[in-house]
Amino acid sequence: MDSVIIHNSLTLKMTEEGNDYLHDSYHGPVDKEITAIDLKVVGQIPSDLDGVYIRNSHNPIEHSISGRYHWFDGDGMVHGVAFKQGQADYRNRMVMTEGYLKEQEAGEGLYPGLRDGFQAEDGLKNNSGTDVLLHNGEFKTMFSRCGKPYRLDPVDFHTIGAEDFSGDWVKGVSAHSKVDERTGEFLFFNYSFQEEPYMQYGVVDKNNKLICATDIALPGPRLPHDCWITENHTIVHDLPLFWDPELLLQKKKKLLFDQTKASRFGVIPRYGKGADVVWFECEPTYILHTVNAYEEDDCIIAYAYKQLNPLPMVPAGTSRVKIQNYFLSYHITQPRLTEYRFNLKTGEASERIIDDSCAESPGINSAYLGIKNRYSYNALVPEIPFFLHNGIQKFDYQKMRETDRYILPEGKFMQQPVFAPRADSKDEDDGYLIAYVGDKKETEVYIWDAKKVSEGPIARVQLPQWVPFGSHAYWGRGSDIREAQERNQRNKTAP
Numbered sequence: 001m002d003s004v005i006i007h008n009s010l011t012l013k014m015t016e017e018g019n020d021y022l023h024d025s026y027h028g029p030v031d032k033e034i035t036a037i038d039l040k041v042v043g044q045i046p047s048d049l050d051g052v053y054i055r056n057s058h059n060p061i062e063h064s065i066s067g068r069y070h071w072f073d074g075d076g077m078v079h080g081v082a083f084k085q086g087q088a089d090y091r092n093r094m095v096m097t098e099g100y101l102k103e104q105e106a107g108e109g110l111y112p113g114l115r116d117g118f119q120a121e122d123g124l125k126n127n128s129g130t131d132v133l134l135h136n137g138e139f140k141t142m143f144s145r146c147g148k149p150y151r152l153d154p155v156d157f158h159t160i161g162a163e164d165f166s167g168d169w170v171k172g173v174s175a176h177s178k179v180d181e182r183t184g185e186f187l188f189f190n191y192s193f194q195e196e197p198y199m200q201y202g203v204v205d206k207n208n209k210l211i212c213a214t215d216i217a218l219p220g221p222r223l224p225h226d227c228w229i230t231e232n233h234t235i236v237h238d239l240p241l242f243w244d245p246e247l248l249l250q251k252k253k254k255l256l257f258d259q260t261k262a263s264r265f266g267v268i269p270r271y272g273k274g275a276d277v278v279w280f281e282c283e284p285t286y287i288l289h290t291v292n293a294y295e296e297d298d299c300i301i302a303y304a305y306k307q308l309n310p311l312p313m314v315p316a317g318t319s320r321v322k323i324q325n326y327f328l329s330y331h332i333t334q335p336r337l338t339e340y341r342f343n344l345k346t347g348e349a350s351e352r353i354i355d356d357s358c359a360e361s362p363g364i365n366s367a368y369l370g371i372k373n374r375y376s377y378n379a380l381v382p383e384i385p386f387f388l389h390n391g392i393q394k395f396d397y398q399k400m401r402e403t404d405r406y407i408l409p410e411g412k413f414m415q416q417p418v419f420a421p422r423a424d425s426k427d428e429d430d431g432y433l434i435a436y437v438g439d440k441k442e443t444e445v446y447i448w449d450a451k452k453v454s455e456g457p458i459a460r461v462q463l464p465q466w467v468p469f470g471s472h473a474y475w476g477r478g479s480d481i482r483e484a485q486e487r488n489q490r491n492k493t494a495p
């Protein structure tokens with residue numbers, strides 16, 4: 001048990017003094033890729049847990065050109081735990097992006113970073129370190145500022161290559177593009193800083209073939225982060241937090257929250273064209289993450305974390321290296337669970353905050369993405385200025401209130417939980433919640449029974465190396481991985 005193989009040692013060069021995302025840090029980086037088989041466990045891993053819990057992260061290797069580091073600049077690294085028959089195996093692997101490989105070959109940083117002003121927008125490295133999901137039997141990693149997704153082997157996580165859907169889509173894809181597990185489709189949006197009309201939308205089928213793509217016209221460059229899907233529609237975001245357009249003309253970059261502008265939500269039929277988009281206007285805000293959306297009668301009902309303080313005030317005298325801490329802190333941006341209703345018949349929109357808890361990074365049973373769900377598992381926000389969570393809230397949308405919660409032991413933090421269904425589960429919440437939990441030194445994987453979150457973890461899987469806190473996570477069902485691999489094999493050998 002617990003056999004550990006060092007797959008690769010990494011030479012880390014990031015040293016920016018005072019950067020809380022590099023030094024004495026919760027967020028990384030690590031200097032080894034390892035494989036650990038049959039991990040030690042406190043408690044018992046459920047025997048029916050069958051699949052892969054995978055989480056992306058930013059693991060910076062080389063300095064950016066200026067040496068200034070923003071957490072979102074770091075090269076992508078996935079940390080995954082495969083569960084089968086009560087056993088767990090861990091692997092972490094770099095996402096071998098084009099930029100990472102070029103820098104490794106050059107032996108130095110070649111790209112600007114997000115803190116490098118206007119010129120960086122032209123030359124950001126697509127580090128593919130933001131998001132990850134399973135599509136067509138492979139994991140796909142994605143970057144919040146768009147770029148080609150990267151394809152990872154679902155078993156050993158090696159990078160297969162950049163994804164351009166057989167050459168049919170070369171523009172890029174944003175993080176928080178979605179997979180509809182009922183159809184196997186991958187629904188994506190892409191946004192651009194300079195190129196009008198600033199947004200695109202498309203659908204890729206379960207065999208990885210692009211089946212539609214269209215431009216969506218925005219009034220200017222925007223910074224959307226997420227979207228919603230329903231059975232028949234996709235809803236994209238045009239939010240009034242963006243780069244000051246007058247300063248952009250002077251080749252300067254400064255975030256502006258324009259409270260004279262509405263938050264606009266664009267509803268497009270799943271296979272629609274940009275001209276089909278119907279826009280709904282709501283109060284100005286910024287949304288990082290959505291929960292879910294569904295159709296009911298003439299309405300789309302959508303849940304997301306609306307921020308009460310989208311553009312934090314940074315106290316005078318704050319050193320430049322600390323400024324990102326304010327923008328990366330949910331404790332400061334104050335997200336609240338909010339219900340939006342978009343009436344497709346009347347064109348009316350409404351919104352209401354449905355819970356006062358400061359939380360974010362929700363997980364749901366992904367089989368319910370796009371259809372009416374009853375539960376989400378929201379990560380609670382501690383009162384510290386870092387991108388961390390200190391517990392799980394189970395929210396019941398039928399009762400419209402929190403029905404369960406678990407607070408981690410003092411000093412322990414987690415990020416987005418994923419839901420893994422029990423074998424032959426009947427209820428939406430019949431399954432397990434999984435998340436990395438740790439501090440600055442040690443990491444475990446907690447497994448909760450989703451029906452009894454407050455009772456604490458039923459198993460704690462112990463990892464032989466520390467896992468930094470990262471970005472987004474996904475549950476890849478073992479059956480989906482095997483089925484897609486068999487289908488792809490059949491397609492390869494078909495005459």
Ligand SMILES: [Fe+2]
Nearest residue numbers: 175225288472
């Ligand atoms: Fe995100």
